[in-house]
Amino acid sequence: MTKVILPELGEGIDKAIVSYWYHKEGDKVKEKEDLVELTTDKATFNLPSPCNGVLVNILCPEGQTVHIGEALAEIDENG
Amino acid sequence: MDFKVFDLGLIEYNQAFNFQKEIWQGVKENKIPSSIIICEHYPVITLGRNTKKANIFVDPSQLKKNGIEVIKTDRGGDITYHGPGQLVFYPIFNLNNFRRDIAFFLRNLEEVVIRYLYELGIVAERITGLTGVWVGGKKISSIGIAIRKWTTYHGLSLNVYRPCLLNFGLIRPCGMDIEVTSLEDILGRVKRDKIKNGIVRKFGEIFKYQGEKR
Numbered sequence: 001m002t003k004v005i006l007p008e009l010g011e012g013i014d015k016a017i018v019s020y021w022y023h024k025e026g027d028k029v030k031e032k033e034d035l036v037e038l039t040t041d042k043a044t045f046n047l048p049s050p051c052n053g054v055l056v057n058i059l060c061p062e063g064q065t066v067h068i069g070e071a072l073a074e075i076d077e078n079g
Numbered sequence: 080m081d082f083k084v085f086d087l088g089l090i091e092y093n094q095a096f097n098f099q100k101e102i103w104q105g106v107k108e109n110k111i112p113s114s115i116i117i118c119e120h121y122p123v124i125t126l127g128r129n130t131k132k133a134n135i136f137v138d139p140s141q142l143k144k145n146g147i148e149v150i151k152t153d154r155g156g157d158i159t160y161h162g163p164g165q166l167v168f169y170p171i172f173n174l175n176n177f178r179r180d181i182a183f184f185l186r187n188l189e190e191v192v193i194r195y196l197y198e199l200g201i202v203a204e205r206i207t208g209l210t211g212v213w214v215g216g217k218k219i220s221s222i223g224i225a226i227r228k229w230t231t232y233h234g235l236s237l238n239v240y241r242p243c244l245l246n247f248g249l250i251r252p253c254g255m256d257i258e259v260t261s262l263e264d265i266l267g268r269v270k271r272d273k274i275k276n277g278i279v280r281k282f283g284e285i286f287k288y289q290g291e292k293r
Binding site: 009010011012013017019020034037039040042043044045046 | 127128129153154155156180181182183184185186210211222223224225226227228
């Protein structure tokens with residue numbers, strides 16, 4: 001299982017809010033394809049999928065705050 | 080190296096948005112240099128990803144009657160208003176050619192406005208925890224951006240002429256009870272072209288654009 005982690009975003013930003021999931025649990029996802037949109041400090045940005053697989057677990061639903069280094073979702077590469 | 084500058088004049092929000100996406104595509108692929116789009120919008124209220132409905136005080140049908148559109152956008156931030164008399168700058172920058180750092184980009188946007196206003200003799204400031212630029216506790220510039228594939232769109236607005244402030248009363252800007260101000264309120268009459276050129280020059284000084292990396 002591969003965890004999707006919120007990466008470093010730059011000085012002074014330590015968290016973001018999940019604003020939009022492009023996929024739902026059970027969807028096949030591709031490496032580098034947009035997975036989720038996040039909002040921080042008046043910016044929106046997308047996080048790509050780190051690998052090919054199946055999105056098995058969304059750990060942070062839309063509206064939830066996630067901190068740098070925390071996991072947003074789990075992807076099963078053998079799915 | 081200079082940014083490519085597009086001055087669209089007074090234009091509908093959606094039309095300018097489509098143009099932004101077109102330029103974004105080219106900048107993302109390094110086919111055109113990082114660009115700055117300048118325009119003014121017909122009256123429009125735009126909602127960012129964080130907007131709550133309660134931040135519009137007036138019935139949507141009332142707004143429509145007054146010719147004010149309400150548009151949901153994919154930028155960060157809360158609700159804002161654009162209208163004639165307010166200059167809007169959309170920096171379409173490929174951050175791969177600068178720094179892949181969202182905070183760096185946002186702070187530099189504020190820096191562009193703060194340093195330019197200083198040149199005009201206005202002391203402007205940031206307020207901790209709030210994005211945007213303020214003069215004497217009143218907001219003069221709003222910021223809301225989007226980044227996709229490390230290339231930016233949306234941007235900043237600067238209140239230039241007083242009439243553009245009137246319609247801010249219809250909303251709770253940025254979701255807060257704040258006051259807004261304009262360059263005209265502070266300096267009297269100023270020329271559009273001077274402001275446009277000045278802001279573009281500051282973008283060059285602060286972002287030190289070197290062209291596309293190969």
